[in-house]
Amino acid sequence: xxxxxxxxxxxxxxxxxxxxxxxxxxxxxxxxxxxxxxxxxxxxxxxxxxxxxxxxxxxxxxxxxxxxxxxxxxxxxxxxxxxxxxxxxxxxxxxxxxxxxxxxxxxxxxxxxxxxxxxxxxxxxxxxxxxxxxxxxxxxxxxxxxxxxxxxxxxxxxxxxxxxxxxxxxxxxxxxxxxxxxxxxxxxxxxxxxxxxxxxxxxxxxxxxxxxxxxxxxxxxxxxxxxxxxxxxxxxxxxxxxxxxxxxxxxxxxxxxxxxxxxxxxxxxxxxxxxxxxxxxxxxxxxxxxxxxxxxxxxxxxxxxxxxxxxx
Numbered sequence: 001x002x003x004x005x006x007x008x009x010x011x012x013x014x015x016x017x018x019x020x021x022x023x024x025x026x027x028x029x030x031x032x033x034x035x036x037x038x039x040x041x042x043x044x045x046x047x048x049x050x051x052x053x054x055x056x057x058x059x060x061x062x063x064x065x066x067x068x069x070x071x072x073x074x075x076x077x078x079x080x081x082x083x084x085x086x087x088x089x090x091x092x093x094x095x096x097x098x099x100x101x102x103x104x105x106x107x108x109x110x111x112x113x114x115x116x117x118x119x120x121x122x123x124x125x126x127x128x129x130x131x132x133x134x135x136x137x138x139x140x141x142x143x144x145x146x147x148x149x150x151x152x153x154x155x156x157x158x159x160x161x162x163x164x165x166x167x168x169x170x171x172x173x174x175x176x177x178x179x180x181x182x183x184x185x186x187x188x189x190x191x192x193x194x195x196x197x198x199x200x201x202x203x204x205x206x207x208x209x210x211x212x213x214x215x216x217x218x219x220x221x222x223x224x225x226x227x228x229x230x231x232x233x234x235x236x237x238x239x240x241x242x243x244x245x246x247x248x249x250x251x252x253x254x255x256x257x258x259x260x261x262x263x264x265x266x267x268x269x270x271x272x273x274x275x276x277x278x279x280x281x282x283x284x285x286x287x288x289x290x291x292x293x294x295x296x297x298x299x300x301x302x303x304x305x306x307x308x309x310x311x312x
Contacts, residue, residue: 010057010060013057014057017050017053017054017057020046020050021050024043024046024047024050027039027043028040028043031043059302059303059306060131062306062307063131063134063135063306065134065137067133067134067168068131068133068134068137069130069131069133069134070132070133070134070168070169070170070171071105071126071127071128071129071130071132071133071168071169071171072126072127072132072133072135072136072137072166072167072168072169073110073124073125073126073127073166073167073168073169073233073234073237073238074093074096074124074125074126074127074136074139074164074165074166075122075123075124075164075165075166075167075234076089076092076093076096076120076122076123076124076162076163076164076165077089077122077162077163077165078115078119078120078121078122078160078161078162079142079160079161079162079163080161081158081160081161083115083116083117083118083119083151084149084151084158084160085119085160085161085162086115086117086118086119086120086121087115087118087119087150087151087160088119088143088145088160088161088162089119089120089121089122089123089162090115090118090119090120090123091145091294092143092162092164093120093123093125094294095293095294095295095296095298096125096127096136096139096296097125097296098295098296099136099296099297099298100127100129100132100296101296102296102297103129103132103135104129105127105128105129105132106127106128106129107125107126107127107128108125108126108128109123109124109125109126109220110124110125110126110218110220110230110231110233110234111123111124111216111217111218111219111220111230111231111234112124112219112220113219117151118151124216124218124234126169126233127169128169132169133166133167133168133169135302136166136302137166137168138267138282138301138302138305138306139164139166139267139298140164140165140166140267141163141164141266141267141268142161142162142163142164142266142267143161143162143163143164143266143267143268143269143270144159144160144161144266144268144269144270145159145160145161145162145269145270145272146158146159146269146270146271146272146273147160147271147272147273148272148273157273157274161266167234167237167238167240167241168237168240168241169233169237170233170236170237170240176236176239176240176243178209178232178235178236178239182209182210182211183207183208183209183210184207184208184210185205185206185207185208185228186205186206186207186208187202187203187204187205187206187224188202188204188206189201189202189203189204190203190204190219190222201222201224202224203219203221203222203223203224203227204217204218204219204224204227205217205218205219205224205227205228205230205231206231207228207231207232207235209235209239212239212242214235214238214239214242216231216234216235216238217231218230218231218234266281267280267281267282268280268281268301269281270290270293270294271290272290272291276288276289276290276291277290278290278293278301280301280304280305282305282308283301283304283305283308285300285301285304287300287301
């Protein structure tokens with residue numbers, strides 16, 4: 001039923017755009033016949049809006065992966081470099097939250113470990129909404145920042161790294177078997193940034209999946225029960241992608257196909273000094289307004305990546 005609803009919605013959206021274009025065409029003939037310049041200007045503005053909607057539908061049509069329709073789990077980890085990298089990780093977290101806000105997606109912070117001085121040591125956020133994973137899957141990899149450090153008294157230029165991992169948010173249509181005997185659950189006290197509130201109870205939860213060694217944790221809530229639920233949601237999504245990757249590698253070994261970009265490879269550089277530029281190293285797309293990108297304007301990179309993968 002869910003698949004049928006999605007198919008119907010896609011057909012209805014295209015039909016609606018087709019009807020709008022037909023109506024605009026009729027109005028255009030009328031305006032040209034009467035020489036109505038004001039109406040022509042109005043129609044021109046409406047046409048641009050329809051063009052944007054059609055472009056969005058075209059982009060969505062490229063989201064043909066089996067799991068592209070799912071929500072996404074975004075996990076961010078700073079690289080070496082202490083406060084610099086932790087601050088950069090927090091900037092990336094804000095970027096994805098702003099992107100989600102722009103697209104009308106709901107977000108839930110499942111885990112957040114603040115840095116000692118600034119920034120974050122680790123963060124996992126759930127982005128709920130159709131096709132969130134399809135749009136964001138291209139963000140997995142290492143992100144590099146070049147800027148004048150606000151934490152360096154000498155105002156020297158620093159380079160910081162942070163890794164981003166995107167997992168599909170497992171839903172009811174996907175089964176991931178979790179046996180209790182394979183799980184080791186530890187609880188500990190969650191802590192805020194230095195000097196801030198430290199929980200008096202062991203509300204934070206860490207779960208280790210013994211067969212694979214995958215470790216997840218959550219300390220976003222004061223309730224141990226809710227943190228355990230959050231950690232299990234993260235674990236299911238990570239295990240799902242882990243098993244999918246194993247199958248992909250088996251198929252790759254059999255077919256000797258070309259290897260795709262691995263998680264962990266540097267995918268994008270953000271330069272804030274001595275000029276502003278964001279450069280995606282896979283598509284070679286360069287955007288001059290780095291601050292707009294850091295404010296969540298990622299659509300140009302999503303578009304370029306999906307069209308490149310599609311061969312366009």
